[in-house]
Amino acid sequence: MSLTVHHYFAYGSNMNPGRVRQRKMSFESADSGHLFDYSLRFNKRSLKYPGAAAANVMAVAKGVTEGVVYRLVDPLQIEMMDPYEGYPVRYTRIALPIVTSAGIVDAWVYIANKDHVTEGLAPARWYLNHLLA
Numbered sequence: 001m002s003l004t005v006h007h008y009f010a011y012g013s014n015m016n017p018g019r020v021r022q023r024k025m026s027f028e029s030a031d032s033g034h035l036f037d038y039s040l041r042f043n044k045r046s047l048k049y050p051g052a053a054a055a056n057v058m059a060v061a062k063g064v065t066e067g068v069v070y071r072l073v074d075p076l077q078i079e080m081m082d083p084y085e086g087y088p089v090r091y092t093r094i095a096l097p098i099v100t101s102a103g104i105v106d107a108w109v110y111i112a113n114k115d116h117v118t119e120g121l122a123p124a125r126w127y128l129n130h131l132l133a
Contacts, residue, residue, distance in 0.1 A: 004075050005095045007107035009033055011040055011067035012055030013130035014081070020070065025080040027070040033098040035109065039063030042123045044112035047086065053121030055131075056112040069100050069107055078108050085110045 008027070014020050017030050039060040042053040057065050072078060078093070085091045091110040098107045123131075 005078070005106050005108055006072055006075050007098065007105045008070045008072060008078055008081065009035060009067050009096070009098045009107040009109045010070065011035070011057055011065050011109075013127055015068045016130040016133040017068070017070075018133065019130055020081075023081060023084050025070070025077050026073040027077070028073055029071045031069050031071075031100050031102070033067055033069035033100045033105075033107070035065040035067065035096060035098055037061060037063055038065045038096075038109075040065045043117050043119050043121060044090070045116055045118050045121065046124070046127075047090065049124050051121065052124040052127070053118075054112075054123065054127065056117065057109065058111075067098075069098050069105065081110075086116075089113070090116045 038057040041056045041058050044054040044056040046052040087093050095106045096109045097104050
């Protein structure tokens with residue numbers, strides 16, 4: 001895997017391009033993508049809203065997570081998202097292969113750190129609205 005990663009895979013509220021722009025991350029394009037062997041979970045404890053969950057992906061054999069792949073204007077643009085994702089404390093960021101209509105690309109994916117995960121939580125309505133935008 002290349003050390004220079006030009007893509008970001010969003011599976012939660014950042015699937016909404018407007019939200020990504022508000023967070024000052026510049027991208028050239030947005031396309032659908034699939035992350036294989038990972039499943040979407042709402043188990044990352046919300047920092048702002050106690051008792052609510054944010055999206056997370058967990059390694060699960062034969063799992064598939066659908067999301068949006070952003071091609072970044074510059075590979076360093078991913079650092080604009082780090083503070084919003086709580087990297088490196090609440091989420092870690094790793095490059096994983098994402099299947100797109102144009103082929104496979106390496107993309108940054110945020111995965112919640114285990115000490116910030118709690119099962120049995122549900123996302124807040126405002127959070128779900130971003131996923132449905």
